[in-house]
Amino acid sequence: MHKQVDITKEFILNLREVIENKDEKQALSLIGGMHPADIAEIFEIFSMEEAIFLFLLLESELAADVMAELEEDDRELVLRALPSDVIAKQILDKMDSDDAADVLGDMDELRQEEVLSHMEDVEQAGDIVDLLNYEEDTAGGLMAKEYIKVKDNWTVDECIREIRRQVEEVEEVYFVYVIDDDEKLLGILSLKTLIISPSKRKAVNLCEKEILSVRTDMPSEDVANFMHKYDLVAIPVVDSIERLVGRITIDDVVDVIKDEAEKDYQMISGITEDVESDDRMWVQSRARLPWLIIGLFGGIMGALIIRSYQHELDAFRDLIWFLPLIAAMAGNVGVQSSSIVVQGLASNTLNIKSTGRRLLKEFGVSLTNGLILSSLMVLFNLAMNYGSFLTFTVSLSLLAVVIIASVFGTLVPLILNRYKIDPALATGPFITTTNDIMGLLIYLFIAKQLFGVFTII
Amino acid sequence: MHKQVDITKEFILNLREVIENKDEKQALSLIGGMHPADIAEIFEIFSMEEAIFLFLLLESELAADVMAELEEDDRELVLRALPSDVIAKQILDKMDSDDAADVLGDMDELRQEEVLSHMEDVEQAGDIVDLLNYEEDTAGGLMAKEYIKVKDNWTVDECIREIRRQVEEVEEVYFVYVIDDDEKLLGILSLKTLIISPSKRKAVNLCEKEILSVRTDMPSEDVANFMHKYDLVAIPVVDSIERLVGRITIDDVVDVIKDEAEKDYQMISGITEDVESDDRMWVQSRARLPWLIIGLFGGIMGALIIRSYQHELDAFRDLIWFLPLIAAMAGNVGVQSSSIVVQGLASNTLNIKSTGRRLLKEFGVSLTNGLILSSLMVLFNLAMNYGSFLTFTVSLSLLAVVIIASVFGTLVPLILNRYKIDPALATGPFITTTNDIMGLLIYLFIAKQLFGVFTII
Numbered sequence: 058m059h060k061q062v063d064i065t066k067e068f069i070l071n072l073r074e075v076i077e078n079k080d081e082k083q084a085l086s087l088i089g090g091m092h093p094a095d096i097a098e099i100f101e102i103f104s105m106e107e108a109i110f111l112f113l114l115l116e117s118e119l120a121a122d123v124m125a126e127l128e129e130d131d132r133e134l135v136l137r138a139l140p141s142d143v144i145a146k147q148i149l150d151k152m153d154s155d156d157a158a159d160v161l162g163d164m165d166e167l168r169q170e171e172v173l174s175h176m177e178d179v180e181q182a183g184d185i186v187d188l189l190n191y192e193e194d195t196a197g198g199l200m201a202k203e204y205i206k207v208k209d210n211w212t213v214d215e216c217i218r219e220i221r222r223q224v225e226e227v228e229e230v231y232f233v234y235v236i237d238d239d240e241k242l243l244g245i246l247s248l249k250t251l252i253i254s255p256s257k258r259k260a261v262n263l264c265e266k267e268i269l270s271v272r273t274d275m276p277s278e279d280v281a282n283f284m285h286k287y288d289l290v291a292i293p294v295v296d297s298i299e300r301l302v303g304r305i306t307i308d309d310v311v312d313v314i315k316d317e318a319e320k321d322y323q324m325i326s327g328i329t330e331d332v333e334s335d336d337r338m339w340v341q342s343r344a345r346l347p348w349l350i351i352g353l354f355g356g357i358m359g360a361l362i363i364r365s366y367q368h369e370l371d372a373f374r375d376l377i378w379f380l381p382l383i384a385a386m387a388g389n390v391g392v393q394s395s396s397i398v399v400q401g402l403a404s405n406t407l408n409i410k411s412t413g414r415r416l417l418k419e420f421g422v423s424l425t426n427g428l429i430l431s432s433l434m435v436l437f438n439l440a441m442n443y444g445s446f447l448t449f450t451v452s453l454s455l456l457a458v459v460i461i462a463s464v465f466g467t468l469v470p471l472i473l474n475r476y477k478i479d480p481a482l483a484t485g486p487f488i489t490t491t492n493d494i495m496g497l498l499i500y501l502f503i504a505k506q507l508f509g510v511f512t513i514i
Numbered sequence: 515m516h517k518q519v520d521i522t523k524e525f526i527l528n529l530r531e532v533i534e535n536k537d538e539k540q541a542l543s544l545i546g547g548m549h550p551a552d553i554a555e556i557f558e559i560f561s562m563e564e565a566i567f568l569f570l571l572l573e574s575e576l577a578a579d580v581m582a583e584l585e586e587d588d589r590e591l592v593l594r595a596l597p598s599d600v601i602a603k604q605i606l607d608k609m610d611s612d613d614a615a616d617v618l619g620d621m622d623e624l625r626q627e628e629v630l631s632h633m634e635d636v637e638q639a640g641d642i643v644d645l646l647n648y649e650e651d652t653a654g655g656l657m658a659k660e661y662i663k664v665k666d667n668w669t670v671d672e673c674i675r676e677i678r679r680q681v682e683e684v685e686e687v688y689f690v691y692v693i694d695d696d697e698k699l700l701g702i703l704s705l706k707t708l709i710i711s712p713s714k715r716k717a718v719n720l721c722e723k724e725i726l727s728v729r730t731d732m733p734s735e736d737v738a739n740f741m742h743k744y745d746l747v748a749i750p751v752v753d754s755i756e757r758l759v760g761r762i763t764i765d766d767v768v769d770v771i772k773d774e775a776e777k778d779y780q781m782i783s784g785i786t787e788d789v790e791s792d793d794r795m796w797v798q799s800r801a802r803l804p805w806l807i808i809g810l811f812g813g814i815m816g817a818l819i820i821r822s823y824q825h826e827l828d829a830f831r832d833l834i835w836f837l838p839l840i841a842a843m844a845g846n847v848g849v850q851s852s853s854i855v856v857q858g859l860a861s862n863t864l865n866i867k868s869t870g871r872r873l874l875k876e877f878g879v880s881l882t883n884g885l886i887l888s889s890l891m892v893l894f895n896l897a898m899n900y901g902s903f904l905t906f907t908v909s910l911s912l913l914a915v916v917i918i919a920s921v922f923g924t925l926v927p928l929i930l931n932r933y934k935i936d937p938a939l940a941t942g943p944f945i946t947t948t949n950d951i952m953g954l955l956i957y958l959f960i961a962k963q964l965f966g967v968f969t970i971i
Binding site: 092094098217220221224229230231247248249251252253269285286287288289290306307308310311314315318319321322323325326327328332338339341342345346348349350352353355356357359360361363364367370371374375377378379380381382383384385386388389390392393395396397400418421422425426429430433434437459484486490493497 | 549551555674677678681686687688704705706708709710726742743744745746747763764765767768771772775776778779780782783784785789795796798799802803805806807809810812813814816817818820821824827828831832834835836837838839840841842843845846847849850852853854857875878879882883886887890891894916941943947950954
């Protein structure tokens with residue numbers, strides 16, 4: 058059905074020229090047979106005007122598929138350029154209901170109603186309106202209405218007739234869902250079973266009855282973990298009284314898994330919104346600036362702290378050599394600890410153990426690492442002949458900082474999680490900067506105490 | 515088939531007591547009906563002795579499924595505790611070939627041969643040996659041999675007979691693969707098409723012929739991107755002359771996606787090996803120590819640099835207040851820039867644009883952010899009445915550091931990638947520490963130059 062095209066520089070240049078010449082026939086012959094995902098990729102390389110020129114050439118079915126593959130921001134721009142009746146008849150009518158609901162969900166309510174009023178497939182319009190009622194990041198927001206359901210008392214023959222009847226609507230079928238008269242989900246019947254079973258057997262006697270399903274209000278992330286854990290390709294979604302209302306397929310869940318991983322990655326790298334290197338300059342600037350400003354204020358706090366210890370630093374000015382080192386180590390250790398907890402919480406491996414035991418272990422790990430690092434620091438100071446006050450202060454501070462930052466880094470995401478706040482926040486700017494400052498405070502505090510001791514001696 | 519059990523603390527305590535009493539019947543009644551993924555989760559909570567006690571109670575089919583779900587390190591321990599003939603007959607014979615190859619791949623060659631010699635299913639043993647020939651992180655290493663192939667000239671009826679014949683071997687069937695007499699892959703035939711087509715039609719006339727497939731030597735990460743991009747549930751794997759040799763299902767690819775994301779996350783959080791919060795103390799300590807030691811050496815280098823500017827710092831001691839701030843900002847900005855490139859490379863959105871254009875844009879972003887941050891810094895200095903030399907030095911350094919660290923952070927992963935080195939390295943300890951040091955150098959260098967200027971005035 059699709060030809061596999063390598064999207065090379067030459068291909069892009071060629072296509073760009075064709076677009077410039079407004080050569081519709083040639084343009085269509087270049088992209089018409091491509092996979093929708095490839096066309097969407099091309100759109101992201103071109104300018105919006107070029108992309109819309111191409112989009113309007115596509116026949117309806119392909120246009121709908123491309124629309125489903127576009128990134129959200131590109132999709133919004135294309136949608137804004139298209140008239141409502143084109144969106145309704147040539148795109149939404151041909152899309153899977155979950156993708157169509159996503160597309161419609163991006164519009165304001167006025168536009169939604171206008172577009173819906175133009176739809177010809179009334180059943181599809183009803184499905185979309187149903188789907189729009191669910192929160193975006195729940196099973197209800199992920200599910201689609203394209204599935205095949207059969208009544209429990211139907212025979213294999215009747216089930217196959219139903220599949221034949223719906224074959225246009227439902228592109229990919231691996232299972233049919235068996236329901237009773239109240240629409241309650243009774244079981245799953247795989248096509249494989251249908252194929253190999255005698256034609257007069259009843260669905261209810263053939264189907265798998267102990268099945269896994271999710272409720273509409275389950276958070277997307279949990280749905281993803283659930284399907285991944287049990288290696289499911291598709292899962293039925295039921296409402297609060299066990300009626301079948303939709304199904305989720307693994308490809309949608311892969312998107313959730315990727316998004317979640319990216320969100321955590323962005324948090325730890327100090328980026329506040331979803332940016333890609335293709336995004337425009339000011340989008341990138343805006344995404345990075347907040348973290349940097351928090352970091353700047355943290356640094357300023359640090360500067361004020363150092364200033365307040367001016368007396369000790371004047372009296373023993375070698376202390377300043379290690380100021381950045383102590384601050385950086387506090388930050389590094391804190392991020393390590395937090396990120397291990399964040400990953401553990403994301404993969405649900407942390408549920409059983411108690412907070413107390415985990416902190417105890419973290420204390421052990423950080424004590425070990427702290428002692429090794431402090432010993433290295435002592436060796437360096439001895440080798441450089443730095444004197445006992447500096448050696449003692451830096452090494453002891455390092456040990457203290459490693460332990461305190463570890464425990465703090467473990468505790469914060471656990472606390473955030475308990476209060477239903479995204480624990481990944483703990484790997485972000487605020488806590489890291491706090492750790493930096495804490496490191497400086499500990500170092501200067503210890504220096505001050507030891508300074509008193511050493512000067513008395 | 516499976517009952518859904520919430521793995522609560524009570525359940526674990528209860529099960530632990532049953533194990534202590536060696537009450538096999540009671541233990542089996544507790545876990546026997548559970549899903550293999552749940553049993554595997556329980557194993558990870560219990561001690562190895564307890565897990566093996568439970569494992570030996572499971573009937574063969576379930577034991578094999580649990581084995582496939584276990585984490586690699588737990589699996590190795592269980593395997594070491596089991597005799598070769600039990601592994602062969604009760605586990606490998608019942609596993610999917612790809613999982614079986616993974617299990618066998620963890621053993622040394624001597625043990626492999628011993629286990630293989632005990633296998634009763636000779637065809638399965640052959641499949642496993644075939645699969646062991648492929649590199650682990652390629653399509654060949656991911657694929658399984660459980661698929662149904664039909665000859666191009668078979669009728670629908672003959673295809674269905676073949677499915678019936680293989681129904682025991684191949685658990686989940688969504689497609690059958692159509693091959694010619696030379697085993698070359700001609701097309702894919704969905705079960706849906708088989709079900710709704712007349713029984714005398716030929717496979718070759720019904721199947722989808724323009725299909726997507728991957729070669730055995732395609733890297734796993736590319737397979738994952740490929741299947742994700744095209745929303746595929748399963749993909750056929752062919753050898754260099756287009757012969758069908760296996761198939762990869764989406765669940766295996768989800769593991770690859772998760773692993774890749776975790777690898778990048780660990781790199782940026784400064785953890786050098788795959789650890790979970792459940793791992794023992796010394797494993798965790800070992801995973802974190804290398805980054806910290808690199809950080810320590812970076813800090814020591816920083817200390818030496820600061821020491822070498824002692825003259826300037828003595829003459830203008832307020833400069834020391836901002837040492838940690840400048841170092842930290844350099845590190846932060848560098849990680850931001852690198853991580854954006856790393857994510858772009860991972861999702862393949864970076865292929866088209868040239869390095870020059872990307873650096874130019876990064877320069878623009880960092881100039882914007884640098885100017886904003888420097889202005890804030892000027893405001894702070896003015897508010898604090900810090901004097902023109904300090905104000906000028908700190909603000910100018912900040913601007914320079916933000917721009918240089920951004921460009922460096924963008925360039926390094928691109929260079930690594932060009933030389934086929936994992937670009938995520940750029941977000942790791944070495945480069946971040948280099949950025950910190952570079953920040954200090956820039957700050958102190960600028961201070962020294964301006965100091966000359968200001969003292970002349």
